[in-house]
Amino acid sequence: MNTSWRSASLVASAVAVLALTTACGQESGGSTGSQNVGATAPAGTGGITTGGVGSGGYGGVGTGVGAGASPSTGGSGAGTQTAGQLEVATNADLGKIVTDSAGRTLYRFDSDTAEPPKSNCNDACATTWPPVAPDDVSAGDGIDKSLLGEVTRADGKKQLTIDGWPAYYYQKDANPGDTNGQNVGNKWFALAPDGKKAKSGGGGGEGGGTEVSDEPGLSTRNDPNLGEIVVDKNGMTVYRFVKDKAWPKPVSNCKGECLEKWPIVAPVDFKDTKDIPEKGYMKFTRPDNNEEQQTLNCSPIYTFINDKKPGDINGQGVGGTWFAVRPDGKLVGAPNK
Secondary structure, three states: OHHHHHHHHHHHHHHHHHHHHHHHHOOOOOOOOOEEOOOOOOOOOOOEEEOOOOOOOOOOOOEEEOOOOOOOEOOOOOOOEOOOEEEEEEEOOOEEEEEOOOOOEOEEEOOOEEOOEEOOOOOHHHHHOOEEOOOOOEEOOOOOHHHEEEEEOOOOOEEEEEOOEEOEOOOOOOOOOOOOOOOHHHOEEEEOOOOOEOOOOOOOOOOOOOOOOOOOOEEEEEEOOOEEEEEEOOOOEOEEEOOOEOOOOOEOOOOOOHHHHOOEOOOOOHHHEOOOOOOOOOEEEOOOOOOEEEEEOOEEOEOOOOOOOOOOOOOOOHHHOEEEEOOOOOEOOOOOO
């Protein structure tokens, strides 16, 4: 009897481990709805100073709120901010963009979704990028009020959407007309009146430039220094954090202010990849903010906010803990342990 019980126990344990391994190796698929709002109230945003890159546990990440205009918020900390009547401004570089009644630029985030609407900017992210509240919003000339809506955020607050995309301010925009948030981390863009992204080099068309890249969501490129590495749809280098875990399930140890410097790579459908192995290709839900993050071979992946253009590898080796990634998920140039 004792032998049979022990055998059964070993079988059960093996099945459990196999299930965990299989779950990690599976590709995972696939927010709240958006309600139309008719109409917003002026807002200002405070400045923020961002610490440089060093050798700390998160790669020298640090942010601190500095002096600036006093914001009008729907609560404390990372509360939503009201906007008043939305207007269309013409920017020399970006074309037509959406501003609030005080001339502050509104932005959208590539890691969010519009169908269905969902904000994936929470906690420290929402302090740097304050959500725009839908309260008392109105549509000025050039704004189609039927595109205005709202979404319920993870913290229960309401946020304005434009054609389904959640709208934000940027804390480093200190004055009306500032567009300092444009292309930050290659994920943040000023909102065009139709909800599309304003794009640098702008001018053309209603959206103030072309829309998203036609490149695969994840692919590879040959870097002259690092060899074959993974890049996102915008050609930006993808990284891993050595303090993360991949087995028996993905665990990210980059949290809070760390995520300000190292934005997560949002889930990418495997069909939208090129030269990426399917083994261990999955997404997982982060317990710290409920955001979904993509993995390679079960390891969480990120981009680096100080990579300003495709081909940059400024995140390589930061703090001795951040490294570019091979298609199989292995670290590039990490010291052997």
